[in-house]
Amino acid sequence: MKEFKLENEPKIESGFKTPDHYFDHFSAKVLQQLPESEPKVISIFQKRKAVIMMVAALLVLALMIPIYTSISTTPKELDQTTLENYLAYQSSLNQYDLISELETEDIAKMQPVSSAEDKVIEDILTTDTDMQHLLIE
Amino acid sequence: MQEELEFIKKLLNPKTQNEAFKELLLEYQRPLYNHIRNIVLHHDDADDVLQNTFVKVFQYLKNFKGESKLFSWMYRIATNEALTFLNQKSKINRISSEELQNKTIDNLQADVFFDGNEIQLKLQKAIANLPQKQQLVFKMKYCEELKYEEISEILGTSVGALKASYHHAVKKIEAFVTAN
Numbered sequence: 001m002k003e004f005k006l007e008n009e010p011k012i013e014s015g016f017k018t019p020d021h022y023f024d025h026f027s028a029k030v031l032q033q034l035p036e037s038e039p040k041v042i043s044i045f046q047k048r049k050a051v052i053m054m055v056a057a058l059l060v061l062a063l064m065i066p067i068y069t070s071i072s073t074t075p076k077e078l079d080q081t082t083l084e085n086y087l088a089y090q091s092s093l094n095q096y097d098l099i100s101e102l103e104t105e106d107i108a109k110m111q112p113v114s115s116a117e118d119k120v121i122e123d124i125l126t127t128d129t130d131m132q133h134l135l136i137e
Numbered sequence: 138m139q140e141e142l143e144f145i146k147k148l149l150n151p152k153t154q155n156e157a158f159k160e161l162l163l164e165y166q167r168p169l170y171n172h173i174r175n176i177v178l179h180h181d182d183a184d185d186v187l188q189n190t191f192v193k194v195f196q197y198l199k200n201f202k203g204e205s206k207l208f209s210w211m212y213r214i215a216t217n218e219a220l221t222f223l224n225q226k227s228k229i230n231r232i233s234s235e236e237l238q239n240k241t242i243d244n245l246q247a248d249v250f251f252d253g254n255e256i257q258l259k260l261q262k263a264i265a266n267l268p269q270k271q272q273l274v275f276k277m278k279y280c281e282e283l284k285y286e287e288i289s290e291i292l293g294t295s296v297g298a299l300k301a302s303y304h305h306a307v308k309k310i311e312a313f314v315t316a317n
Binding site: 002003004005006009011012013014015016017018019022023026027029030031033034035 | 192256
C-alpha cells in the first residue's frame with residue numbers, strides 16, 4: 001500500500017461552501033443584533049439614597065433626645081438636704097427605725113449635741129417667765 | 138501597530154463606533170467564518186457561532202485592553218464560542234464530543250454546503266481522530282494557513298509546542314489516510 005504523505009500531495013481544500021451572497025448580507029444581520037446603548041437606569045431609591053439616609057439618621061437622633069435628657073437630669077447621688085427632707089416628711093420610717101439603723105459610734109457623736117440642747121432648754125426654762133408660770137401650774 | 142491603535146480608538150468612541158465596527162465586520166467575517174466552520178463543520182452552525190462571535194466582540198470591546206492584537210483577540214473569542222457550541226450540542230444530544238464529531242462528518246456528505254471529494258472527507262475523518270488541541274493546531278496551520286506566531290497568540294501556546302503538536306497531528310493523519 002502506498003504510504004500517504006501530506007507534503008507530497010497538493011493542498012487538500014476543506015470542501016466547505018457558503019450560500020450565495022452569504023457575506024453580502026451577513027454584516028447587516030449582525031448589526032441588527034447589536035445591543036443598543038441603553039440609558040443608565042438609576043432606581044429612585046439609589047437616587048434619593050443620601051436623603052433617605054439623612055432623614056433616618058435625624059429620626060434616630062430625635063428619638064435619642066428624651067433618653068439623653070432623662071439620663072442627664074437624673075442625679076447620680078441624692079443630695080443630703082433632699083434625703084433629710086424625705087426622711088422627715090415623706091418617709092414612713094419612725095424614730096425607732098432610724099435609731100436601729102444608727103451605729104453605736106454615730107449615737108456617741110450625737111451626745112454632745114443633745115447635752116448642748118439640754119443646756120439651752122434649761123436656760124430657756126429659767127429665763128422665760130411664761131415658762132416658769134407654766135411649770136408652777 | 139499605530140494604525141491598529143487608531144482603529145481601536147475609533148471602535149471605542151461612541152461617535153465613530155458603528156462605522157468602525159462595520160469595517161471590522163467586513164475585514165474579519167470571511168477568515169473568522171472559515172475558522173469557525175473548520176471547527177463546527179456545518180454551515181448553519183458556523184453562521185450562528187459567527188453571529189454570536191461578533192455580538193460578543195462588540196459587547197467586550199470596552200474591555201479590550203490592547204494587550205494582544207485585535208486579530209488574535211477576535212480569533213480567541215471565535216474559538217471559544219465554537220468549542221462552547223460543540224460542548225452544548227453534545228450535551229443536548231447526550232453524546233460525547235467525539236461521537237458528535239463523527240456523526241457530523243457522516244452527515245457531511247448530505248450537506249448541500251459541502252462538496253468535498255473522497256480525500257477531503259477522509260481528511261475530515263482523520264482530523265476527528267485527533268485530540269482537540271492537535272485538531273485546532275492542524276486546522277489553523279494547514280487549512281487556514283496561519284503562521285505559528287499568530288496561532289501562538291490565539292491559543293496562548295509556545296511556538297515550539299505548536300510545532301510539536303502539528304508534527305504529531307500530521308503523522309497521525311498520514312497514518313489514518315494510509316490505513317483507510
